[in-house]
Amino acid sequence: MMFTRRQFAASAAAIVATRARGQVQSWDGVVARANAMEQCHAIGVHHNGVAVVSQRFRGPALGAFVPIKSVSKTIVAALTGAALDRGEIPSLQATLGEIAPRLIPRGADPRVAAITVENLITMQAGLERTSGPNYGGWVSSSNWVANALSRPFVAEPGARMLYSTGSFHVLGAVLAEVSGDSLLSLARTRLGRPLGIEVPAWTRDPQGRYLGGNEMALSLPAMVRFGEMYRQGGMWNGQRVLSAAWVAASQRAVTRSPFSGLAYGYGWFLGRAGGTDYALARGYGGQVICIAPDLGLTVAITSDPTRPARSGGYFGDLMGLIEDAILPVARQERS
Secondary structure, eight states: OOOOHHHHHHHHHHHHHHHHHTOOSSHHHHHHHHHTSTTEEEEEEEETTEEEEEEEOSSSOTTSOEEEETHHHHHHHHHHHHHHHTTSSOOTTOBHHHHOGGGSOTTOOGGGGGOBHHHHHTTOSOBOOSSGGGHHHHHTSSOHHHHHHTSOBSSOTTSSOOOOHHHHHHHHHHHHHHHTSOHHHHHIIIIIHHHTOOOOOOOBOTTSOBOSSSOEEEOHHHHHHHHHHHHTTSEETTEESSOHHHHHHHTSOOEEOTTTOOEEOSSOEEEEETTEEEEEEEETTTEEEEEEGGGTEEEEEEEOTTSOOOTTTHHHHHHHIIIIIIHHHHHHHHO
16 A cells, blocks of 8 residues: 555654553553553552452552542432432432422522422532532531522523532432431442442531532442442342442433533443443542443542642543553453
């Protein structure tokens, strides 16, 4: 085959770009690439149920509890699925007015009562965000649920994703209302016990409700187990933890993040690379659980929780690690 000068130059540039991305051919290469990221603390990878990577580079020990930040939202989403499986929530279309009217503050916009569980779990409630620059004022308020539900509507419910920890905190409060138990107890009995993992207590609001959507802590091995349970359709060690229907529904796109551009289901960001679909739980600083069921793959990553991880920076590097290194090695190992 004859190449023109332009084709040859393009081919050479592609080779250089590939080398620059640091594509790897083995799990050892994945470890080396992760270690080169100064914010990365540790990584665990299970492939077809076998631990192929379990490596700490810096930071706390592998078995230590570490802040998972907004990966907490994916945990609360799982507990929502557990409540649906038990009939405590009749459907995702159930409204606040129907299942948790006591949470609605006096004087709230009448549309608040019509906000659905699905609106909350996909962060499409339409209310002004409590995250980003609004977070400090929100957690300084005397009632986090009332504050979140008293904010002005900036979109109609269900219209678009407005990333907001307040939506998940309200959702956590709903779960406590319909079950008669605290979010901590639900996490321990419905996830911790069947998975064989510890869930330590975490931040509570002024009313004593555990924060939904942030500040939880897990160990890296616990994060892997949680991901493996989802990867296996809700099963762990032969025991059903969540229904297969819930796990499948969680990984169907409902909305899209205006920040990363990734689709979003029920607590999971959704992506596709090299023909492989994957689901991603993401927390501030670079806390990650990623599953690719078609490849039998689960990945957990912990990072410095004090430093940001933006799509154009460290989180972009983590996405490159997953899409350009981990997924290709898993495909290679499968073939």
